[in-house]
Amino acid sequence: MEEHRSTPHFSGHKAGTAPGAREQFSTRIAFLIAGLAVSAWAPLIPYARQRLHVDDAQLGLLLLCLGIGSVAGMPLAGGLAARFGCRRVLLCMGAMFCIALPFLAIAPTMLGMALALLIFGAGIGIFDVVMNIQAVIVERSAHRAMMSGFHGMYSVGGIAGAGGASALMALGSSPLVAAVVVALLAAVALAAIAKALLPYAAESGAPAFVLPRGSVLLIGAICFALFLAEGAVLDWSAVFLTAVRNVDPATAGFGYVAFAATMTLGRLTGDCVVHRLGATRVVLFGALLAASGFLLAILAPSWVLSIIGFGLVGAGASNVVPVMFSAAGRQQVMPTHLAVAAITTMGYAGVLLGPALLGFVAKATTLSFALGLLAALLVAVAMTARAVTR
Numbered sequence: 001m002e003e004h005r006s007t008p009h010f011s012g013h014k015a016g017t018a019p020g021a022r023e024q025f026s027t028r029i030a031f032l033i034a035g036l037a038v039s040a041w042a043p044l045i046p047y048a049r050q051r052l053h054v055d056d057a058q059l060g061l062l063l064l065c066l067g068i069g070s071v072a073g074m075p076l077a078g079g080l081a082a083r084f085g086c087r088r089v090l091l092c093m094g095a096m097f098c099i100a101l102p103f104l105a106i107a108p109t110m111l112g113m114a115l116a117l118l119i120f121g122a123g124i125g126i127f128d129v130v131m132n133i134q135a136v137i138v139e140r141s142a143h144r145a146m147m148s149g150f151h152g153m154y155s156v157g158g159i160a161g162a163g164g165a166s167a168l169m170a171l172g173s174s175p176l177v178a179a180v181v182v183a184l185l186a187a188v189a190l191a192a193i194a195k196a197l198l199p200y201a202a203e204s205g206a207p208a209f210v211l212p213r214g215s216v217l218l219i220g221a222i223c224f225a226l227f228l229a230e231g232a233v234l235d236w237s238a239v240f241l242t243a244v245r246n247v248d249p250a251t252a253g254f255g256y257v258a259f260a261a262t263m264t265l266g267r268l269t270g271d272c273v274v275h276r277l278g279a280t281r282v283v284l285f286g287a288l289l290a291a292s293g294f295l296l297a298i299l300a301p302s303w304v305l306s307i308i309g310f311g312l313v314g315a316g317a318s319n320v321v322p323v324m325f326s327a328a329g330r331q332q333v334m335p336t337h338l339a340v341a342a343i344t345t346m347g348y349a350g351v352l353l354g355p356a357l358l359g360f361v362a363k364a365t366t367l368s369f370a371l372g373l374l375a376a377l378l379v380a381v382a383m384t385a386r387a388v389t390r
Contacts, residue, residue, distance in 0.1 A: 069121025148270025
């Protein structure tokens with residue numbers, strides 16, 4: 001495994017206050033909270049569409065508001081963390097999205113829903129960057145791989161949020177009750193870890209914002225590619241299985257289920273994998289495995305093999321992004337808080353823009369060809385493994 005550099009001086013990081021077990025636990029719970037909150041929105045979408053009487057195009061614009069809010073807030077997160085510390089920003093942004101979440105279940109107009117989604121997205125986006133800043137500091141202080149486990153907790157939270165909200169509504173609860181329950185759980189969990197969150201964030205004297213450059217730009221590009229692949233499976237796997245493999249729409253969602261399951265399992269075991277293989281091999285073999293998964297999905301004649309292919313994409317991609325965040329903590333081109341904000345923003349731009357770009361490519365060619373381009377992109381990621389993890 002690659003050597004970690006010594007921990008630099010952080011604003012507020014005084015002797016005897018280095019992150020320990022409490023801070024590691026609080027970081028895991030912060031990731032869990034983020035996954036819990038953002039995934040609770042997914043089961044509310046059909047109800048929002050019915051309540052607002054919107055068509056597919058209007059719903060697409062509403063969904064875009066969530067992404068716009070997130071990506072607009074992310075570049076500001078590093079500066080906020082540098083000035084106020086991780087703890088204050090996480091608590092404020094957590095309060096913001098916990099308050100906004102119930103409004104997603106009751107907003108009566110398009111304008112009201114758009115505003116609620118923008119606020120919810122900004123809170124989630126800034127929270128996401130700052131929890132990753134804390135994760136980088138905690139991992140670096142521990143001198144061992146921890147990032148995959150942190151991101152694994154986000155996946156666990158995602159399953160709990162979407163599954164819990166869906167179960168509540170299936171049992172007869174209203175969307176508002178389900179949203180309030182999830183928001184309260186997130187708020188209570190955040191309050192419970194508040195004292196263990198880091199009161200500092202960034203190197204002393206660091207600027208509030210700079211454009212990504214050097215190795216940070218390469219790390220961000222890799223995150224863009226991996227988030228693009230994840231967004232493609234989320235938005236297009238079911239379409240591929242129904243349109244190309246003639247799978248019944250009721251079972252087409254199993255492509256993403258396979259992806260999410262292997263992604264979660266891969267991240268929960270990823271720290272051990274990174275420790276044994278090293279970051280370079282994890283990026284190399286992970287990207288190649290994900291590329292192979294896309295090729296299996298589009299070339300295999302059986303829909304079962306296509307679903308297995310999407311599962312391989314999740315397994316291969318699972319630990320590449322966590323390794324990138326660890327690399328952001330080791331690089332010395334940019335201050336850590338700015339590097340994390342930059343690569344998070346670039347990554348989420350892949351989720352926001354990627355599926356739409358794939359749609360244009362698929363319309364001009366075929367969906368199989370568009371997914372094949374993702375396989376080629378992941379092979380290119382594999383070729384950068386040594387350069388980005390050295």
